[in-house]
Amino acid sequence: MNSNTMIVLSLITLFFLLYLLVRKKLNTIAKSIYLFTIFAMVAVSFLLINRNDFPQIVYAKEVATQNTRKALLSVKEETDLLKESVLLDAPILNQLPELPRGCEVTSLAMLLQYADVDVDKLTLAEEIKKDSTPYVRENGTIYYGNPNDGFIGDMYSLSGPGLGVYHKPIAALAEQYLPGSIVDFTGSDFEEIKTHLSSNHPVWVITNSTFKKLPDSAFRTWHTPSGTIEITYSEHSVLITGYDEEYIYFNDPLTGEKNKKAPITDFEESWVQMGSQAITISS
Template identity: 45%
Template sequence: MPVLWKGIQVTFGFFLILGLLFASGVFSMLLYAKITGQGWFSEASTIAYADTLGGRQPIITTASPPPLIPVPLATSAMLKAPAIRQHPELPSGCEITSLTMMLQYYGVAKSKLELVPEMKRDNTPLKRNKDGSIAYWGNPNLGFVGEVTGSAKGFGIYHGALFELQKKYIPTAMDLTNQSFDMLEQQLRDGIPSLVWTTINFQVPDNWVVWDTPIGPIETTFMEHAVLLVGFDEQNVYVNDPSTGKSNVKIDKAQFLATWEAMGRQALSYKL
Protein backbone atom coordinates (compact mmCIF):
# COMPACT_ATOMS: atom_id res chain seq x y z
CA MET A 1 0.00 0.00 0.00
CA PRO A 2 2.78 2.49 0.81
CA VAL A 3 4.36 1.64 -2.54
CA LEU A 4 1.10 2.36 -4.40
CA TRP A 5 0.66 5.70 -2.59
CA LYS A 6 4.21 6.63 -3.44
CA GLY A 7 3.55 5.91 -7.12
CA ILE A 8 0.45 8.10 -7.12
CA GLN A 9 2.39 10.95 -5.59
CA VAL A 10 5.13 10.68 -8.23
CA THR A 11 2.59 10.58 -11.07
CA PHE A 12 0.70 13.58 -9.68
CA GLY A 13 3.93 15.52 -9.33
CA PHE A 14 4.90 14.69 -12.91
CA PHE A 15 1.59 15.98 -14.34
CA LEU A 16 1.76 19.04 -12.11
CA ILE A 17 5.17 19.92 -13.54
CA LEU A 18 3.86 19.43 -17.13
CA GLY A 19 0.89 21.67 -16.40
CA LEU A 20 3.10 24.42 -15.04
CA LEU A 21 5.39 24.19 -18.09
CA PHE A 22 2.39 24.42 -20.48
CA ALA A 23 0.90 27.39 -18.65
CA SER A 24 4.27 29.10 -18.67
CA GLY A 25 4.60 28.58 -22.45
CA VAL A 26 1.12 29.96 -23.16
CA PHE A 27 1.79 32.99 -20.97
CA SER A 28 5.08 33.63 -22.77
CA MET A 29 3.39 33.50 -26.21
CA LEU A 30 0.61 35.88 -25.13
CA LEU A 31 3.14 38.27 -23.65
CA TYR A 32 5.18 38.19 -26.89
CA ALA A 33 2.06 38.87 -28.99
CA LYS A 34 1.12 41.85 -26.82
CA ILE A 35 4.62 43.33 -26.98
CA THR A 36 5.02 42.89 -30.77
CA GLY A 37 1.41 43.68 -31.71
CA GLN A 38 1.10 40.40 -33.65
CA GLY A 39 -1.97 38.19 -33.39
CA TRP A 40 -1.48 34.56 -32.23
CA PHE A 41 -4.03 32.71 -34.29
CA SER A 42 -4.23 35.09 -37.29
CA GLU A 43 -1.70 37.14 -39.22
CA ALA A 44 -3.98 40.00 -40.33
CA SER A 45 -7.51 39.54 -39.04
CA THR A 46 -9.61 38.71 -36.01
CA ILE A 47 -13.20 37.47 -35.83
CA ALA A 48 -15.82 38.94 -33.53
CA TYR A 49 -19.52 38.16 -33.35
CA ALA A 50 -22.52 40.45 -33.43
CA ASP A 51 -26.05 39.61 -32.42
CA THR A 52 -28.48 40.04 -35.32
CA LEU A 53 -32.03 39.02 -36.00
CA GLY A 54 -30.68 35.89 -37.63
CA GLY A 55 -28.40 34.95 -34.76
CA ARG A 56 -24.74 35.53 -34.07
CA GLN A 57 -22.96 36.53 -37.28
CA PRO A 58 -19.20 36.77 -37.68
CA ILE A 59 -17.70 40.23 -38.24
CA ILE A 60 -14.27 40.10 -39.81
CA THR A 61 -12.02 43.04 -39.06
CA THR A 62 -8.73 43.43 -40.87
CA ALA A 63 -5.63 45.21 -39.78
CA SER A 64 -5.57 48.91 -40.77
CA PRO A 65 -3.69 49.53 -44.07
CA PRO A 66 -0.66 51.76 -43.97
CA PRO A 67 -1.52 55.46 -44.48
CA LEU A 68 -1.51 56.62 -48.11
CA ILE A 69 1.25 59.04 -49.02
CA PRO A 70 -0.21 61.81 -51.27
CA VAL A 71 1.40 62.05 -54.69
CA PRO A 72 2.42 65.67 -55.44
CA LEU A 73 0.77 67.22 -58.51
CA ALA A 74 2.91 67.70 -61.58
CA THR A 75 4.01 71.32 -61.89
CA SER A 76 4.00 71.24 -65.69
CA ALA A 77 2.38 69.54 -68.66
CA MET A 78 2.61 69.87 -72.43
CA LEU A 79 0.36 68.38 -75.11
CA LYS A 80 1.06 67.95 -78.79
CA ALA A 81 -2.11 69.13 -80.52
CA PRO A 82 -2.64 70.17 -84.16
CA ALA A 83 -1.84 73.82 -84.91
CA ILE A 84 -4.19 75.37 -87.49
CA ARG A 85 -4.16 78.93 -88.85
CA GLN A 86 -7.48 80.74 -89.25
CA HIS A 87 -6.19 82.96 -92.05
CA PRO A 88 -6.78 83.69 -94.84
CA GLU A 89 -10.19 82.03 -95.09
CA LEU A 90 -11.54 82.96 -91.63
CA PRO A 91 -10.10 86.28 -90.44
CA SER A 92 -12.71 86.41 -87.64
CA GLY A 93 -12.75 82.66 -87.03
CA CYS A 94 -10.38 82.16 -84.11
CA GLU A 95 -13.01 80.31 -82.05
CA ILE A 96 -14.07 77.81 -84.73
CA THR A 97 -10.42 77.26 -85.69
CA SER A 98 -9.45 76.58 -82.06
CA LEU A 99 -12.38 74.15 -81.81
CA THR A 100 -11.10 72.43 -84.95
CA MET A 101 -7.72 71.93 -83.26
CA MET A 102 -9.44 70.39 -80.23
CA LEU A 103 -11.62 68.09 -82.32
CA GLN A 104 -8.69 66.86 -84.39
CA TYR A 105 -6.70 66.20 -81.20
CA TYR A 106 -9.72 64.26 -79.90
CA GLY A 107 -9.82 62.26 -83.12
CA VAL A 108 -12.55 63.95 -85.17
CA ALA A 109 -11.45 64.45 -88.78
CA LYS A 110 -13.13 67.79 -89.45
CA SER A 111 -11.64 70.91 -91.03
CA LYS A 112 -12.37 74.49 -89.99
CA LEU A 113 -14.26 75.15 -93.23
CA GLU A 114 -16.42 72.05 -92.71
CA LEU A 115 -17.35 73.25 -89.22
CA VAL A 116 -18.22 76.84 -90.13
CA PRO A 117 -21.70 76.02 -91.58
CA GLU A 118 -22.51 74.07 -88.39
CA MET A 119 -21.65 76.96 -86.05
CA LYS A 120 -24.57 78.82 -84.47
CA ARG A 121 -25.06 82.38 -85.69
CA ASP A 122 -26.82 85.50 -84.55
CA ASN A 123 -27.71 87.18 -87.84
CA THR A 124 -28.94 90.41 -86.26
CA PRO A 125 -28.04 93.20 -88.74
CA LEU A 126 -25.46 95.79 -87.71
CA LYS A 127 -26.82 99.28 -87.03
CA ARG A 128 -24.58 102.25 -86.33
CA ASN A 129 -24.99 105.51 -84.50
CA LYS A 130 -24.46 108.80 -86.32
CA ASP A 131 -20.87 108.91 -85.03
CA GLY A 132 -20.16 105.49 -86.57
CA SER A 133 -20.19 103.55 -83.32
CA ILE A 134 -22.24 100.36 -83.13
CA ALA A 135 -25.79 100.94 -81.83
CA TYR A 136 -27.34 97.50 -82.31
CA TRP A 137 -25.93 94.12 -83.35
CA GLY A 138 -25.92 90.46 -82.49
CA ASN A 139 -24.94 88.81 -79.21
CA PRO A 140 -22.00 86.33 -79.16
CA ASN A 141 -23.76 84.36 -76.42
CA LEU A 142 -26.43 83.47 -78.98
CA GLY A 143 -24.18 82.68 -81.93
CA PHE A 144 -21.45 84.07 -84.16
CA VAL A 145 -21.90 87.79 -84.67
CA GLY A 146 -21.06 89.27 -88.07
CA GLU A 147 -19.31 87.57 -90.95
CA VAL A 148 -16.59 85.03 -90.15
CA THR A 149 -15.09 85.11 -93.65
CA GLY A 150 -14.33 88.84 -93.63
CA SER A 151 -16.75 89.65 -96.43
CA ALA A 152 -18.41 91.99 -93.93
CA LYS A 153 -17.58 93.12 -90.41
CA GLY A 154 -17.18 90.17 -88.08
CA PHE A 155 -16.87 89.76 -84.34
CA GLY A 156 -17.00 86.31 -82.73
CA ILE A 157 -18.84 83.72 -80.66
CA TYR A 158 -18.77 82.93 -76.93
CA HIS A 159 -18.59 79.69 -74.97
CA GLY A 160 -22.31 78.97 -74.55
CA ALA A 161 -23.15 79.10 -78.24
CA LEU A 162 -20.00 77.22 -79.31
CA PHE A 163 -20.51 74.52 -76.66
CA GLU A 164 -23.44 73.05 -78.61
CA LEU A 165 -21.21 72.34 -81.62
CA GLN A 166 -18.43 70.94 -79.42
CA LYS A 167 -20.85 68.56 -77.69
CA LYS A 168 -22.10 67.33 -81.07
CA TYR A 169 -18.68 65.77 -81.72
CA ILE A 170 -17.44 65.22 -78.15
CA PRO A 171 -20.23 63.67 -76.03
CA THR A 172 -18.25 64.29 -72.82
CA ALA A 173 -17.77 68.00 -73.57
CA MET A 174 -17.68 70.28 -70.51
CA ASP A 175 -18.23 74.02 -70.24
CA LEU A 176 -15.68 75.05 -67.60
CA THR A 177 -16.46 78.76 -67.77
CA ASN A 178 -16.00 80.47 -64.39
CA GLN A 179 -14.09 77.48 -63.01
CA SER A 180 -10.66 77.99 -61.48
CA PHE A 181 -7.59 77.87 -63.69
CA ASP A 182 -6.36 75.03 -61.46
CA MET A 183 -9.03 72.88 -63.09
CA LEU A 184 -7.71 73.70 -66.56
CA GLU A 185 -4.22 72.77 -65.39
CA GLN A 186 -5.55 69.46 -64.09
CA GLN A 187 -7.14 68.86 -67.50
CA LEU A 188 -3.70 69.28 -69.04
CA ARG A 189 -2.20 66.82 -66.52
CA ASP A 190 -4.88 64.39 -67.68
CA GLY A 191 -3.90 64.94 -71.32
CA ILE A 192 -6.87 67.16 -72.26
CA PRO A 193 -6.58 70.63 -73.87
CA SER A 194 -9.07 73.45 -73.31
CA LEU A 195 -10.42 76.14 -75.61
CA VAL A 196 -10.05 79.46 -73.78
CA TRP A 197 -10.90 83.09 -74.52
CA THR A 198 -8.20 85.75 -74.24
CA THR A 199 -7.16 88.77 -76.36
CA ILE A 200 -5.34 88.93 -79.66
CA ASN A 201 -2.17 90.44 -78.12
CA PHE A 202 -2.52 88.72 -74.73
CA GLN A 203 -2.88 92.09 -73.03
CA VAL A 204 -5.81 93.36 -70.97
CA PRO A 205 -7.74 95.67 -73.35
CA ASP A 206 -8.52 99.28 -72.63
CA ASN A 207 -10.82 99.80 -75.62
CA TRP A 208 -14.15 98.32 -74.54
CA VAL A 209 -17.31 98.88 -76.55
CA VAL A 210 -21.01 98.54 -75.73
CA TRP A 211 -23.93 97.90 -78.09
CA ASP A 212 -27.50 96.74 -77.70
CA THR A 213 -28.53 93.20 -78.72
CA PRO A 214 -31.74 91.14 -78.94
CA ILE A 215 -31.22 90.07 -75.30
CA GLY A 216 -29.86 93.33 -73.92
CA PRO A 217 -26.65 95.38 -74.00
CA ILE A 218 -23.25 93.70 -74.13
CA GLU A 219 -19.84 95.12 -73.23
CA THR A 220 -16.94 93.57 -75.07
CA THR A 221 -13.81 94.33 -77.07
CA PHE A 222 -12.71 93.79 -80.64
CA MET A 223 -9.44 92.48 -79.17
CA GLU A 224 -11.38 89.31 -78.23
CA HIS A 225 -9.54 86.12 -79.22
CA ALA A 226 -9.70 82.36 -78.60
CA VAL A 227 -6.83 79.84 -78.44
CA LEU A 228 -6.24 76.21 -77.54
CA LEU A 229 -4.54 75.81 -74.15
CA VAL A 230 -1.99 72.98 -74.49
CA GLY A 231 0.50 73.38 -71.63
CA PHE A 232 1.65 75.09 -68.47
CA ASP A 233 4.51 75.28 -66.01
CA GLU A 234 5.09 77.33 -62.88
CA GLN A 235 5.68 80.59 -64.77
CA ASN A 236 4.01 80.23 -68.17
CA VAL A 237 1.13 78.83 -70.16
CA TYR A 238 1.40 77.45 -73.70
CA VAL A 239 -1.22 77.81 -76.42
CA ASN A 240 -1.80 76.92 -80.05
CA ASP A 241 -2.66 80.30 -81.56
CA PRO A 242 -4.96 80.24 -84.62
CA SER A 243 -3.96 83.79 -85.51
CA THR A 244 -0.41 82.73 -86.34
CA GLY A 245 -0.88 78.99 -86.72
CA LYS A 246 1.96 78.41 -84.24
CA SER A 247 1.94 75.71 -81.57
CA ASN A 248 3.13 75.85 -77.94
CA VAL A 249 3.30 79.66 -77.88
CA LYS A 250 4.70 80.66 -74.46
CA ILE A 251 2.88 83.38 -72.51
CA ASP A 252 3.58 84.63 -69.01
CA LYS A 253 0.99 82.94 -66.77
CA ALA A 254 0.04 86.01 -64.75
CA GLN A 255 -0.35 88.04 -67.93
CA PHE A 256 -2.48 85.36 -69.56
CA LEU A 257 -4.69 84.92 -66.51
CA ALA A 258 -5.41 88.65 -66.48
CA THR A 259 -6.72 88.51 -70.06
CA TRP A 260 -8.68 85.31 -69.40
CA GLU A 261 -10.32 86.97 -66.40
CA ALA A 262 -11.10 90.09 -68.46
CA MET A 263 -12.88 87.96 -71.07
CA GLY A 264 -15.11 86.27 -68.52
CA ARG A 265 -13.03 83.17 -67.67
CA GLN A 266 -14.52 81.33 -70.65
CA ALA A 267 -13.30 77.77 -71.26
CA LEU A 268 -14.49 74.61 -73.01
CA SER A 269 -12.98 71.17 -72.43
CA TYR A 270 -14.08 67.54 -72.04
CA LYS A 271 -13.76 64.37 -69.99
CA LEU A 272 -11.81 61.34 -71.14
Protein backbone atom coordinates in the same frame (compact mmCIF):
# COMPACT_ATOMS: atom_id res chain seq x y z
CA MET B 1 -35.13 56.78 -25.94
CA ASN B 2 -36.45 53.18 -26.10
CA SER B 3 -39.57 51.55 -24.59
CA ASN B 4 -37.72 50.19 -21.51
CA THR B 5 -36.64 53.68 -20.55
CA MET B 6 -40.18 55.00 -20.99
CA ILE B 7 -41.56 52.28 -18.71
CA VAL B 8 -39.04 52.99 -15.96
CA LEU B 9 -39.69 56.72 -16.11
CA SER B 10 -43.45 56.12 -15.92
CA LEU B 11 -43.00 53.93 -12.83
CA ILE B 12 -40.82 56.62 -11.21
CA THR B 13 -43.56 59.18 -11.75
CA LEU B 14 -46.22 56.81 -10.35
CA PHE B 15 -44.15 55.98 -7.25
CA PHE B 16 -43.43 59.63 -6.61
CA LEU B 17 -47.10 60.59 -6.83
CA LEU B 18 -48.08 57.78 -4.47
CA TYR B 19 -45.38 58.90 -2.08
CA LEU B 20 -46.75 62.43 -2.05
CA LEU B 21 -50.25 61.13 -1.31
CA VAL B 22 -49.39 58.81 1.56
CA ARG B 23 -46.17 60.24 3.04
CA LYS B 24 -47.98 61.59 6.15
CA LYS B 25 -49.17 58.08 6.97
CA LEU B 26 -45.77 56.42 6.47
CA ASN B 27 -43.23 55.87 9.15
CA THR B 28 -39.56 56.69 8.71
CA ILE B 29 -38.62 53.22 7.41
CA ALA B 30 -41.41 53.21 4.79
CA LYS B 31 -40.41 56.67 3.60
CA SER B 32 -36.81 55.52 3.25
CA ILE B 33 -37.86 52.46 1.22
CA TYR B 34 -39.99 54.64 -1.04
CA LEU B 35 -37.20 57.14 -1.62
CA PHE B 36 -34.63 54.39 -2.22
CA THR B 37 -36.92 52.77 -4.80
CA ILE B 38 -37.37 56.05 -6.64
CA PHE B 39 -33.61 56.70 -6.57
CA ALA B 40 -32.89 53.19 -7.90
CA MET B 41 -35.36 53.64 -10.75
CA VAL B 42 -33.77 56.98 -11.67
CA ALA B 43 -30.39 55.27 -11.80
CA VAL B 44 -31.77 52.49 -14.01
CA SER B 45 -33.30 55.07 -16.37
CA PHE B 46 -29.98 56.89 -16.60
CA LEU B 47 -28.18 53.66 -17.49
CA LEU B 48 -30.77 52.75 -20.12
CA ILE B 49 -30.59 56.19 -21.76
CA ASN B 50 -26.80 56.22 -21.86
CA ARG B 51 -26.65 52.63 -23.04
CA ASN B 52 -28.69 53.56 -26.13
CA ASP B 53 -27.26 57.02 -26.78
CA PHE B 54 -23.59 56.20 -26.35
CA PRO B 55 -23.29 54.04 -29.48
CA GLN B 56 -25.08 56.77 -31.47
CA ILE B 57 -22.62 59.40 -30.22
CA VAL B 58 -19.68 57.16 -31.08
CA TYR B 59 -21.19 56.44 -34.50
CA ALA B 60 -21.72 60.16 -35.17
CA LYS B 61 -18.11 60.89 -34.25
CA GLU B 62 -16.91 58.08 -36.52
CA VAL B 63 -18.97 59.40 -39.44
CA ALA B 64 -17.64 62.94 -38.89
CA THR B 65 -14.08 61.63 -38.75
CA GLN B 66 -14.58 59.61 -41.94
CA ASN B 67 -16.04 62.62 -43.76
CA THR B 68 -13.10 64.76 -42.67
CA ARG B 69 -10.66 62.12 -43.90
CA LYS B 70 -12.49 61.91 -47.24
CA ALA B 71 -12.40 65.69 -47.64
CA LEU B 72 -8.68 65.78 -46.88
CA LEU B 73 -8.03 62.94 -49.33
CA SER B 74 -10.06 64.73 -52.00
CA VAL B 75 -7.97 67.88 -51.58
CA LYS B 76 -4.78 65.83 -51.65
CA GLU B 77 -5.87 63.96 -54.80
CA GLU B 78 -6.73 67.23 -56.54
CA THR B 79 -3.37 68.69 -55.55
CA ASP B 80 -1.58 65.56 -56.73
CA LEU B 81 -3.34 65.87 -60.12
CA LEU B 82 -1.62 69.18 -60.82
CA LYS B 83 1.68 68.53 -62.50
CA GLU B 84 4.56 70.99 -62.22
CA SER B 85 4.52 71.43 -65.99
CA VAL B 86 2.56 70.13 -68.97
CA LEU B 87 3.00 70.39 -72.74
CA LEU B 88 0.53 68.51 -74.95
CA ASP B 89 0.95 67.65 -78.62
CA ALA B 90 -2.27 69.01 -80.11
CA PRO B 91 -2.58 69.59 -83.88
CA ILE B 92 -1.98 73.15 -85.05
CA LEU B 93 -4.35 74.78 -87.57
CA ASN B 94 -4.24 78.23 -89.11
CA GLN B 95 -7.49 80.15 -89.50
CA LEU B 96 -6.03 82.12 -92.41
CA PRO B 97 -6.58 82.73 -95.19
CA GLU B 98 -10.11 81.33 -95.28
CA LEU B 99 -11.39 82.49 -91.87
CA PRO B 100 -10.06 85.92 -90.83
CA ARG B 101 -12.59 85.94 -87.97
CA GLY B 102 -12.66 82.20 -87.44
CA CYS B 103 -10.32 81.78 -84.48
CA GLU B 104 -13.03 80.16 -82.31
CA VAL B 105 -14.02 77.40 -84.74
CA THR B 106 -10.39 76.83 -85.72
CA SER B 107 -9.41 76.35 -82.07
CA LEU B 108 -12.39 74.03 -81.68
CA ALA B 109 -11.21 72.02 -84.70
CA MET B 110 -7.83 71.57 -82.99
CA LEU B 111 -9.54 70.35 -79.81
CA LEU B 112 -11.77 67.89 -81.68
CA GLN B 113 -8.93 66.60 -83.84
CA TYR B 114 -6.89 66.01 -80.67
CA ALA B 115 -9.78 63.74 -79.61
CA ASP B 116 -9.50 61.90 -82.99
CA VAL B 117 -12.60 63.52 -84.47
CA ASP B 118 -12.26 63.93 -88.24
CA VAL B 119 -13.56 67.48 -88.76
CA ASP B 120 -12.06 70.66 -90.25
CA LYS B 121 -12.41 74.36 -89.53
CA LEU B 122 -14.49 75.10 -92.65
CA THR B 123 -17.09 72.50 -91.71
CA LEU B 124 -17.35 73.94 -88.21
CA ALA B 125 -17.58 77.45 -89.68
CA GLU B 126 -20.66 76.38 -91.62
CA GLU B 127 -22.23 74.55 -88.68
CA ILE B 128 -21.69 77.06 -85.87
CA LYS B 129 -24.89 78.82 -84.81
CA LYS B 130 -25.17 82.37 -86.19
CA ASP B 131 -26.78 85.48 -84.74
CA SER B 132 -28.10 87.34 -87.79
CA THR B 133 -29.01 90.55 -85.96
CA PRO B 134 -28.01 93.40 -88.34
CA TYR B 135 -25.42 96.00 -87.38
CA VAL B 136 -27.00 99.38 -86.73
CA ARG B 137 -25.35 102.54 -85.43
CA GLU B 138 -27.60 105.38 -84.32
CA ASN B 139 -26.37 108.54 -82.58
CA GLY B 140 -23.23 106.74 -81.45
CA THR B 141 -25.13 103.73 -80.07
CA ILE B 142 -24.39 100.32 -81.60
CA TYR B 143 -27.15 97.73 -82.02
CA TYR B 144 -25.85 94.28 -82.98
CA GLY B 145 -25.93 90.59 -82.11
CA ASN B 146 -24.73 88.74 -79.02
CA PRO B 147 -21.76 86.33 -79.30
CA ASN B 148 -23.33 84.25 -76.52
CA ASP B 149 -26.20 83.49 -78.90
CA GLY B 150 -24.23 82.80 -82.08
CA PHE B 151 -21.44 83.98 -84.37
CA ILE B 152 -21.60 87.73 -85.05
CA GLY B 153 -20.93 89.12 -88.53
CA ASP B 154 -18.85 87.79 -91.41
CA MET B 155 -16.35 85.07 -90.54
CA TYR B 156 -14.89 84.93 -94.05
CA SER B 157 -13.94 88.59 -94.55
CA LEU B 158 -12.85 91.66 -92.62
CA SER B 159 -14.48 94.07 -95.05
CA GLY B 160 -17.76 94.21 -93.11
CA PRO B 161 -18.67 94.41 -89.40
CA GLY B 162 -18.26 91.36 -87.20
CA LEU B 163 -16.72 89.91 -84.09
CA GLY B 164 -16.87 86.21 -83.19
CA VAL B 165 -18.64 83.73 -80.94
CA TYR B 166 -18.45 82.75 -77.26
CA HIS B 167 -18.44 79.49 -75.36
CA LYS B 168 -22.15 78.49 -75.40
CA PRO B 169 -22.54 77.99 -79.18
CA ILE B 170 -19.05 76.45 -79.37
CA ALA B 171 -19.87 73.93 -76.61
CA ALA B 172 -23.19 73.07 -78.28
CA LEU B 173 -21.44 72.40 -81.60
CA ALA B 174 -18.69 70.35 -79.95
CA GLU B 175 -21.36 68.28 -78.19
CA GLN B 176 -22.69 67.19 -81.58
CA TYR B 177 -19.35 65.54 -82.33
CA LEU B 178 -18.60 64.15 -78.86
CA PRO B 179 -21.96 63.68 -77.07
CA GLY B 180 -21.55 63.60 -73.31
CA SER B 181 -17.80 64.28 -73.49
CA ILE B 182 -17.69 68.08 -73.63
CA VAL B 183 -16.90 69.93 -70.41
CA ASP B 184 -17.83 73.61 -70.34
CA PHE B 185 -16.30 74.93 -67.12
CA THR B 186 -16.72 78.61 -67.89
CA GLY B 187 -16.61 80.67 -64.71
CA SER B 188 -14.14 78.40 -62.92
CA ASP B 189 -10.78 79.60 -61.61
CA PHE B 190 -7.56 79.25 -63.57
CA GLU B 191 -6.41 76.24 -61.56
CA GLU B 192 -9.20 74.25 -63.22
CA ILE B 193 -7.47 74.75 -66.56
CA LYS B 194 -4.26 73.31 -65.08
CA THR B 195 -6.21 70.34 -63.72
CA HIS B 196 -7.56 69.45 -67.16
CA LEU B 197 -4.17 69.94 -68.79
CA SER B 198 -2.63 67.66 -66.16
CA SER B 199 -5.15 65.03 -67.29
CA ASN B 200 -3.88 65.44 -70.87
CA HIS B 201 -6.86 67.49 -72.08
CA PRO B 202 -6.15 70.71 -73.99
CA VAL B 203 -8.50 73.61 -73.26
CA TRP B 204 -10.37 75.93 -75.66
CA VAL B 205 -10.55 79.47 -74.28
CA ILE B 206 -11.52 83.04 -75.11
CA THR B 207 -8.78 85.62 -74.48
CA ASN B 208 -7.53 88.62 -76.47
CA SER B 209 -4.88 89.04 -79.14
CA THR B 210 -2.41 90.67 -76.72
CA PHE B 211 -2.69 87.88 -74.10
CA LYS B 212 -2.76 90.38 -71.27
CA LYS B 213 -5.41 92.50 -69.58
CA LEU B 214 -6.83 95.24 -71.78
CA PRO B 215 -7.57 98.83 -70.71
CA ASP B 216 -11.21 99.87 -70.39
CA SER B 217 -10.81 101.97 -73.54
CA ALA B 218 -10.51 98.75 -75.58
CA PHE B 219 -14.15 97.85 -74.91
CA ARG B 220 -17.35 98.95 -76.63
CA THR B 221 -20.97 98.69 -75.55
CA TRP B 222 -23.39 96.80 -77.77
CA HIS B 223 -27.15 96.73 -77.41
CA THR B 224 -28.33 93.26 -78.40
CA PRO B 225 -31.68 91.39 -78.41
CA SER B 226 -30.34 89.51 -75.34
CA GLY B 227 -29.27 92.63 -73.44
CA THR B 228 -26.36 95.05 -73.26
CA ILE B 229 -22.84 93.59 -73.42
CA GLU B 230 -19.27 94.89 -73.39
CA ILE B 231 -17.13 93.64 -76.29
CA THR B 232 -13.62 94.19 -77.59
CA TYR B 233 -12.45 93.86 -81.18
CA SER B 234 -9.27 92.35 -79.76
CA GLU B 235 -11.22 89.21 -78.74
CA HIS B 236 -9.38 86.02 -79.65
CA SER B 237 -9.58 82.26 -79.12
CA VAL B 238 -6.74 79.77 -78.69
CA LEU B 239 -6.23 76.17 -77.61
CA ILE B 240 -4.20 75.93 -74.39
CA THR B 241 -1.72 73.05 -74.54
CA GLY B 242 0.41 73.44 -71.41
CA TYR B 243 1.92 75.45 -68.62
CA ASP B 244 4.90 75.71 -66.32
CA GLU B 245 5.82 78.00 -63.46
CA GLU B 246 6.24 81.08 -65.67
CA TYR B 247 4.35 80.52 -68.92
CA ILE B 248 1.13 79.28 -70.44
CA TYR B 249 1.44 77.46 -73.79
CA PHE B 250 -1.15 77.44 -76.56
CA ASN B 251 -1.77 76.81 -80.24
CA ASP B 252 -2.54 80.17 -81.86
CA PRO B 253 -4.80 79.85 -84.93
CA LEU B 254 -4.06 83.44 -86.03
CA THR B 255 -0.30 82.96 -86.43
CA GLY B 256 -0.31 79.19 -86.89
CA GLU B 257 2.23 78.90 -84.08
CA LYS B 258 2.28 75.65 -82.09
CA ASN B 259 2.84 75.82 -78.32
CA LYS B 260 3.24 79.58 -78.35
CA LYS B 261 3.93 80.97 -74.89
CA ALA B 262 2.83 83.97 -72.83
CA PRO B 263 3.48 84.96 -69.20
CA ILE B 264 1.01 82.95 -67.17
CA THR B 265 -0.09 85.85 -64.94
CA ASP B 266 -0.83 88.11 -67.91
CA PHE B 267 -2.66 85.35 -69.73
CA GLU B 268 -4.80 84.55 -66.71
CA GLU B 269 -5.82 88.21 -66.34
CA SER B 270 -6.81 88.42 -70.01
CA TRP B 271 -8.84 85.20 -69.71
CA VAL B 272 -10.68 86.37 -66.60
CA GLN B 273 -11.40 89.74 -68.23
CA MET B 274 -13.13 87.89 -71.10
CA GLY B 275 -15.41 85.97 -68.76
CA SER B 276 -13.26 82.94 -67.85
CA GLN B 277 -14.63 81.00 -70.84
CA ALA B 278 -13.21 77.47 -71.15
CA ILE B 279 -14.17 74.18 -72.78
CA THR B 280 -12.41 70.81 -72.89
CA ILE B 281 -13.07 67.12 -73.38
CA SER B 282 -13.55 64.46 -70.72
CA SER B 283 -11.84 61.08 -70.66
